[in-house]
Amino acid sequence: MTRHHGxxxxxxxxxxxxxxxxxxxxxxxxxxxxxxxxxxxxRLDEAAGRRISAVNRRGKYLLLxxxxxxxxxxxxxxxxxxxxxxxxxxxxxxxRLADPDPxxxxxxxxxxxxxxxxxxxxxxxxxxxxRRFGRLSVVDAGDYSTIATLAQLxxxxxxxxxRPDAFHAALAGSRMPVKPYLLTQRPVAGxxxxxxxxxxxxxxxxxxxxxxxxxRARALWEAIRAVLAEAIEREGTTFRDYxxxxxxxxxxxxxxxxxxxxxxxxxxxGEPLVKTVLGGRGTTYCRVCQRR
DNA sequence: CTAACTACCTGAACGC
DNA sequence: TGCGTTCAGGTAGTTA
Numbered sequence: 001m002t003r004h005h006g007x008x009x010x011x012x013x014x015x016x017x018x019x020x021x022x023x024x025x026x027x028x029x030x031x032x033x034x035x036x037x038x039x040x041x042x043r044l045d046e047a048a049g050r051r052i053s054a055v056n057r058r059g060k061y062l063l064l065x066x067x068x069x070x071x072x073x074x075x076x077x078x079x080x081x082x083x084x085x086x087x088x089x090x091x092x093x094x095x096r097l098a099d100p101d102p103x104x105x106x107x108x109x110x111x112x113x114x115x116x117x118x119x120x121x122x123x124x125x126x127x128x129x130x131r132r133f134g135r136l137s138v139v140d141a142g143d144y145s146t147i148a149t150l151a152q153l154x155x156x157x158x159x160x161x162x163r164p165d166a167f168h169a170a171l172a173g174s175r176m177p178v179k180p181y182l183l184t185q186r187p188v189a190g191x192x193x194x195x196x197x198x199x200x201x202x203x204x205x206x207x208x209x210x211x212x213x214x215x216r217a218r219a220l221w222e223a224i225r226a227v228l229a230e231a232i233e234r235e236g237t238t239f240r241d242y243x244x245x246x247x248x249x250x251x252x253x254x255x256x257x258x259x260x261x262x263x264x265x266x267x268x269x270g271e272p273l274v275k276t277v278l279g280g281r282g283t284t285y286c287r288v289c290q291r292r
Numbered sequence: 293c294t295a296a297c298t299a300c301c302t303g304a305a306c307g308c
Numbered sequence: 309t310g311c312g313t314t315c316a317g318g319t320a321g322t323t324a
Contacts, residue, residue, distance in 0.1 A: 008316090008317065008318075040319090040320095060318085088318080088319080089318095090317090090318060090319080091316080091317055091318065131316095131317090133317080133318060133319075134318095135318095135319080135320095147320095148319090148320075148321095149318090149319065149320080183318080183319095184319095185318095185319090192317085192318070193316095193317065193318085280317085281316090281317065281318095282315095282316075282317080
């Protein structure tokens, strides 16, 4: 599976993972789950005996609808999902199909796939997570009431549901500084610390701003869409062609203009970017371009 | 209800 | 070299 160069998975990374997992998991039946006891795992046993009917994404969450598999007393099986596997990668979560190591926290054993490339050989999906911030939950299909952030998740940034006027209204209705508010996932889904800094820089919005006017909100709306779309595109394309320098790809280093660039000159005005702590999170921005 | 604060978790980086 | 301390950060739970 994809390595993430030490980056925390945000929407583009999760979408990249979704695209890799979808052809591997869709239609496969989970026969068993083995997981280390963790407070962020719940009801995983209910995934057993169910078939993955899709691999979807909302924000940074992966959503796998689960359909009861035909059993002894249920020969026909049902076609609609009655459960859903909700997965969040946290800080360090990733998936792999082979080579489990001590950091694998959960393994989903899959029924042999007769149509698969290995002629029906059984397989397993391993969830690896060094820091254990990831979350794996089986819920009643469509019922996210136990996952507050998902239940209140804002619109998908690259969908038609994400509208500049509603986004402006959301920003106007919050008394929080704009960056921490973005990180709540409520005004828009999937923006984390990295792309928040990037989008705010692009839109010239100060991360501390508690009031964002219509024009600036519109610019931020556009910047969020642009930076996420560009990141998704890069995840899916030139990945392997870049020389790896100290664990990061060259494309990654050149792509980001704010995050991780503290002390380096702003690409627009040359002023050294500053790093502060806002809402408990490292925040890099330009004091000149991103005036209050 | 909103917003602010803290806990969770562990390897890496840093200081002496 | 080795050990102790600090940092990173998404989310959830608690408190005001």
